[in-house]
Amino acid sequence: MDAEPVAQAVAAPATALDLAxxxxxxxxxxxxxxxxxxxxxxxTRHQRAVYQVCYRxxxxxxxxxxxxxxxxxRAFKGLKNFKGDSALSTWLYRVGVNCCLNxxxxxxxxxxxxLESRHVDPRSDDxxxxxxxxxxxxxxxxxxxxxxxxxxxxxxxxxxQELSHEEIAGILGGSVGAAKANFFHALSNLKRLLQx
Amino acid sequence: xxxxxxPQESVTALDDVLPExxxxxxxxxxSCQTEVDGLRAMMVDLGDAEDVPEPSPLFWDHFxxxxxxxxxxxxxxxxxxxxxxxxxxxxGAVAAVAAVAAAATVAAVTIAVALYPGAxxxxxxxxxxxxxxxxxxxxxxxxxxxxxVSGMLDSFEPNDVREVLAPSTLAVDNAFASLTxxxxxxxxxxxxxxxxQGME
Numbered sequence: 523m524d525a526e527p528v529a530q531a532v533a534a535p536a537t538a539l540d541l542a543x544x545x546x547x548x549x550x551x552x553x554x555x556x557x558x559x560x561x562x563x564x565x566t567r568h569q570r571a572v573y574q575v576c577y578r579x580x581x582x583x584x585x586x587x588x589x590x591x592x593x594x595x596r597a598f599k600g601l602k603n604f605k606g607d608s609a610l611s612t613w614l615y616r617v618g619v620n621c622c623l624n625x626x627x628x629x630x631x632x633x634x635x636x637l638e639s640r641h642v643d644p645r646s647d648d649x650x651x652x653x654x655x656x657x658x659x660x661x662x663x664x665x666x667x668x669x670x671x672x673x674x675x676x677x678x679x680x681x682x683q684e685l686s687h688e689e690i691a692g693i694l695g696g697s698v699g700a701a702k703a704n705f706f707h708a709l710s711n712l713k714r715l716l717q718x
Numbered sequence: 719x720x721x722x723x724x725p726q727e728s729v730t731a732l733d734d735v736l737p738e739x740x741x742x743x744x745x746x747x748x749s750c751q752t753e754v755d756g757l758r759a760m761m762v763d764l765g766d767a768e769d770v771p772e773p774s775p776l777f778w779d780h781f782x783x784x785x786x787x788x789x790x791x792x793x794x795x796x797x798x799x800x801x802x803x804x805x806x807x808x809x810g811a812v813a814a815v816a817a818v819a820a821a822a823t824v825a826a827v828t829i830a831v832a833l834y835p836g837a838x839x840x841x842x843x844x845x846x847x848x849x850x851x852x853x854x855x856x857x858x859x860x861x862x863x864x865x866x867v868s869g870m871l872d873s874f875e876p877n878d879v880r881e882v883l884a885p886s887t888l889a890v891d892n893a894f895a896s897l898t899x900x901x902x903x904x905x906x907x908x909x910x911x912x913x914x915q916g917m918e
Contacts, residue, residue: 558789561789562782562786565782565785566778566782569778569781569782569785570778573773573781574770577770578770583771583773587773587777587784590781591781591784591785591788594785594788594789595785595788595789595792598789598792599792655766658763658766658767659766659767659769660767662763662764662766663767663769666764666767677764681761681764681765681768682764682768687729699726702725702729702730703726703729705729706725706726706728706729707725709757709760709761710757712760713757713760716763
């Protein structure tokens with residue numbers, strides 16, 4: 523984060539209306555200057571994405587909402603350490619992935635609901651095809667849950683959050699090459715798990 | 719014949735940004751093509767499996783309230799005492815106690831020397847062996863006063879003894895600050911008497 527915009531944001535406290543439209547870096551600066559409203563805007567802006575990341579790891583609403591709350595609480599305590607060398611969303615993903623990996627490490631085996639499946643509309647053009655796709659999707663999600671944690675994190679961030687390999691390397695630590703290799707092994711293992 | 723695509727290159731091919739030189743290999747290598755096609759098919763399956771149910775519309779307001787409450791709870795919670803601050807305070811206390819013990823030892827030795835000018839004086843031992851040497855030599859002493867002094871020294875850890883023999887300025891200051899006015903008066907008298915004796 524540039525020092526100048528931060529200083530400007532701190533020097534001129536923003537109104538609630540300004541905050542809602544402010545860029546993330548301005549919100550962070552305002553929060554660090556003592557604005558609780560700025561943090562509230564950060565939560566409102568990023569809650570859905572953070573929740574989705576958490577949900578993809580734990581695959582149930584209760585744990586995902588608990589984890590997402592934990593992410594924002596950690597963010598509240600740790601935003602002073604946010605250097606601004608990445609997007610705030612990437613930094614929040616990093617906090618979220620760490621929370622999720624800790625949860626996964628603490629809870630084995632994975633607690634994925636056994637009967638989780640997509641709703642199949644019988645009025646659809648081809649309900650049999652829809653059912654087959656639904657079953658395949660359930661298998662894929664189960665297979666993802668069996669991947670080693672870092673491969674799983676890499677896969678979820680790349681495929682569903684559409685982050686670049688550089689961003690993933692920044693979140694998980696390590697080189698871009700290692701992030702790509704992780705992604706390759708995640709896909710290969712997934713293929714093997716689905717064939718077995 | 720060029721080498722097959724590495725895992726990183728296969729992922730780069732999946733992203734459609736493989737350098738031209740390696741694209742030539744991919745086009746001519748059935749094995750690498752199968753590999754990349756397999757990865758591509760897996761990506762399609764993953765896309766179909768994308769499914770995060772949207773929570774109830776009321777959830778987000780509730781969620782914000784939860785975060786707000788958690789943050790408020792964090793703000794009123796007293797700061798956690800870190801282990802290193804405990805260690806630092808314990809070390810400070812030990813240093814202060816050691817410095818007071820040093821002062822008491824000096825006073826006790828001064829009194830003992832004044833009362834028993836003929837008593838044998840323990841030879842000075844190297845610092846690392848101080849505890850053992852002091853303890854051994856003290857065993858030879860006969861008077862109750864010397865036994866008291868040796869007993870006190872015997873209970874010291876090596877670090878305490880180092881602090882006694884070479885107390886830090888801060889520890890001495892802290893120890894002196896913890897004395898009452900009466901104790902300071904007695905200490906000053908003893909120190910003056912000791913200095914006067916040394917001048918003779």
